[in-house]
Structure formats: C-alpha cells, structure tokens
Amino acid sequence: MASKPGFLSDWPWKPLGNFKYALVAPFVAHSIYSFATKEAEDRNLFNLLVFPFMLWRLIHSQIWISYSRYRTAKLRIVDKSIEFEQVDRERDWDDNILMVSLVYYLVSLTDPAIAKMPLWKPDGAIVTFLLHVGPIEFLYYWLHRALHHHYLYSRYHSHHHSSIVTEPITSVVHPFAEHLAYLALFGAPMVILNLTGTASILAIFGYIAIFDFLNNLGHCNFEFIPTWLFRVFPPLKYLLYTPSFHSLHHTQFRTNLSLFMPIYDYVYGTFDKSSETLHQTSLEKKEDKPDVVHLTHLTTAESVYHMRLGFASVSSEPQKSKWYLKLMSPVTWWSMIITSFYGKTVVAERNQFGDLKVQSWAIPRFNVQYFSQWQRKAINGFIENAILEAESRGTKVLSLGLLNQSKELNQNGEFYIQKFPNLKLRVVDGSALTIAIVLNNVPQGTTQVLLRGKVTKVACIVASVLCKKGIQVAADGEEYEKLQKATKQSENLIRASGYEQKVWLVGEGLSDEEQSRADKGTVIIPFSSFPPIKVRDDCLYHHTPAMIIPASLENVDSCENWLPRRVMSAPRVAGMVHALEGWSEHECGSTILDIGKVWEACLKHGFRPLTTPY
16 A cells, blocks of 8 residues: 555455456446347447457456566566565556456447447547657656655555566556546547547557556566667657666656656656666676576466466465366366476576575476376476576576475486486485474474375484384384384384374375374374365364575565465475585485484574464
C-alpha cells in the first residue's frame, strides 16, 4: 500500500479474491448467447471479443513475467533484491485488465454505435496514433509529475514506487483511484474515435495491446534494445524509451517521468543524464558466474506453475494443488509430454549471500520421468551437462537436489565423480546436513523410534547414531535387514511389533494405511527429499530436511517446492555452506562429511533449525 493510503485506494472487488473473475461471467454468457441468436447484421462483434482479448492480455503479461524472470536470473539492470513483500504487493496485477474488460462490456451494451463498429478502419488507426503521441503523452507527463507531489505521492503513487526493482507486472500495480485517472486519460482516444466515426475493433484492441507491450518492456529490468537503433535514427531517443531509461525513474524517482516518449523529459528538464550511459553499460554486462549451483527439477505436473519462472503468486507460497490450476490440465499434461522428448536446463533463480553468488538450475523433467527406465539416460545427460557447464563457469560447488541424487539414477552422484575425476567443482548431496537435521528434530527424551519407508544411506546413518545414543530403533522386514549391517547388529535395533512408537522416521513409500495405525500425537519426521502425504490431522508432521535461511541471503521471492517462505532444503543449504567453508571434498556416493562439523558451520553462517511441524 501507499505510505498514507488515500480515498479509493483498494479495488472494490478485493474481498472476492480470485473469484473476482465471476464479475465478467454474466457478460461473457450474454455476449455468446446474443451473438449466437441474433441476425448477422445485429451481432455485436466487439462485445463477443472482449473476453478473448482479456485472456490474451493475461497470457501476454504472463509471458513477459516468465521471460523477465528467466533473463534477470542471469543478468539485470538494477542489481538489487526482490523479496516476498513485493510479490504479495503485486499479486493483484490483473485488476487493471479486469476493470478495462468490465468497462468494455458496459460501453458495448449501452452504446449502439459500438455494435456497428467495423473490424478495421485505417483512418481510425492513424487518429489513435496521433492522439497518443500528441495530447496523451503530454497529459500523462504532467499527471505523472503531479503524482510525484508529496500529497498524491504519499497517498497513491508511492504504492507503485515501493518496487525499486521492477518486474513487468509492476507497470500496472497502482491504487484503484490512480487507475481511474489512467482509464480516463488512456480511454480518451477511444471516445474520440467513436465520436468521429473512425473507430474500429482492431484500432481499439491494438492500442491496448501495444500499450501493454511497451508498459511491460519498460519494467522488465533487462536491457535488449540495441544502441545502433538510436545511432541510425537519432530522433528515436525522443520517441521511444528503453528498460534502462525507466529503471532510472524507479531508482531516482524525480527523473525520466515520461510515459513511452522521453521527449517531454528533454523539454522540461527531467531527463536523467545517466540514461544513455546506463543503456550502454546494461547491454555490455556479462552474465553472472555463480559460485554455487543448486540443481533441481520439476516435481508434480502442476509444478511448472509453482516454479519461479511460472506464476509469481503461486511460487511465493508452498507448493500445493489449487483449484484453478486444474482448469489448465490440458496445457499441463502437454508440457509434460513435450519435455519427455525435448527440454533445456534453465537458470530458475539467483540469490546473493554476502559475496557468494548462488543460482538454482532446473532440469525440465518431472518426478514420474525420473522413475522411468527409458528416461534415465537423458536425465543423467542433463545432470552431466549441468556439472560440466558449471565447471566451465568457475563454479565452486554444485548441489544435487531431489531425485538428481538418486541411488538408482547415478549412485547418489558418485557416477559423475568417477567419470570426471579432475573436476575442480565439488559435488554435494547434503547427506551430513540431512542427517544432522533429522537427528535435531527427534524430541528430547525420546527412547524409541519407528523407522518406516525406503532405507537410504541417510536412514542407515541416522539409525546408527540413534542406536549409539541408546535410543531404540524399531524396524521390520526389509528395512530391519538393511539396518542390521549399518548399526553393526546393535542391541538397540529391534524388530517392530506394532506402531505404538510416538516418533516415526519415515522415507519414501510410507502408506496411508500405515499412517492410519499411528497413535494420536505421533511425531512424523521425514528423512527423504519428498514429504509423506499428510492423512492425519492429529499427528505432527515435520517438513522434509531443511533450514531457515539468514536475513542476509537476498533475492528470495519464491518457495522451494513445499517448504515455507525463506526455508531451503538441506542439499541447497549444504552447497552454500560447503563453498563458504572452502571444503575440498566431494560429498556424494558413499562419502558423508563430519555431521557435527557441518551442523556447526550452518549455525555459524546464520542458518537456523526448522523445528515447527506443519
């Protein structure tokens, strides 16, 4: 919100949340019914196309969001942090699109001339262009200057300027009253077109589409407009702004106030003299060379939307199924099919931890594909290429997240170490930290635990340490047989006779039936990368091994899979700590670092235990 929110700051449909789109439902139904039942000469084509155009505006903006996040994960104009507060503030960026659509519907139903509007009239397009480059740009400049007056700025425009580092959607994040002013200003060309009889559907929709494009361009925070355009045609610098030009407005506030045409900043003395220099230096910037890379992958089919490159508001919360994502199932499943045959590892996120540059790279494969025998060669190829690319960039540590460290896939990462024995970067799976976190989550005073699920090297070490501490570890069947060797047939490893233990250590494969037999109040602690499905409300479920990150770890604006905000998985944390400490060993395969040393190092660097169940 603005520092002193003024009258009509909130949108009228704010209480509706995501159900605000129900407001257009009657209009959509009416437009389809009317078009289908009326005679050809009485049909209102403009009214019918309002809803498809609204969908296009939403898709167009989302493309800008995703592409901008992809580009700025590697290179950016303003190299500062975006945090969860900004994502929350900008989550209702689509309110403007909804408002314009409602206005279009109301106007088209009340003005008979709209129903007769042709699809295209060249003179209307010319009039629209002249109106925009003339009075609209001029009036916006002075409106914008007025909004920077301390009275209006504190009550309205400061809400927009809370985002110093912009994203494309920052362009439309304003209080409701401010949008009403913009609606009156930018709607003027359409009113004049209608009054002069030069209006056409393509002129009106085209004006808004071009407006959206330029608005998103100015707030994308990466530069791509080449300088040679301005050298070939020097007057262009007065007619077209660049992302770097507008980024200065968000960092300097009082300069570069124009809409899309900088001419008025030149005329009225608000042009920032560093604009051209920043434009040049932004184009000449080199991509970041990360010190640490965390290699992850997609999980469920809907995780494509949860990634930081997906829906910003969805990725800012722990991953869970949402009803509106079900509506996109056809797109979701097609994306899974396509990635089975084609895909490229992408830089999904970048963070800064002091002087340490950190990136997350995502392999375009889903959980189900990791369990497919015919996909394993391709997945190992992705991981191998990521390791070699990170090595070529001078990366110090690469941590393997989720199933990228699967024993069945690559022997917990040891395959790559054996294949490339001269690697300078260290490959880390975070086993020692995972073990330390699981042990730390076992409640004080526990005398017996039950171990269930797939037995891994982490489970073996955890069981061995607990047995040495005098805590009995109960297991059964295949789990018991595997743990016997790890615990050296300790007398504290016992065969489970039931499910009466109050503390469970669980891996993958824990069934709903087993959970149903747990006593009320049982503490369930996963040692696997994936959480068990929660089926009991009267039991306490811990998160998968993870830690709360320090405040000094910057640019964290998305949640890692199902983990809460500002919480990162053990392998991801382990990779950063490994680099900070300058440890020379790999930690993968059968190699596990000193558990106590790793735990103390994490605490020293500001990471904190995540002990609160969900």
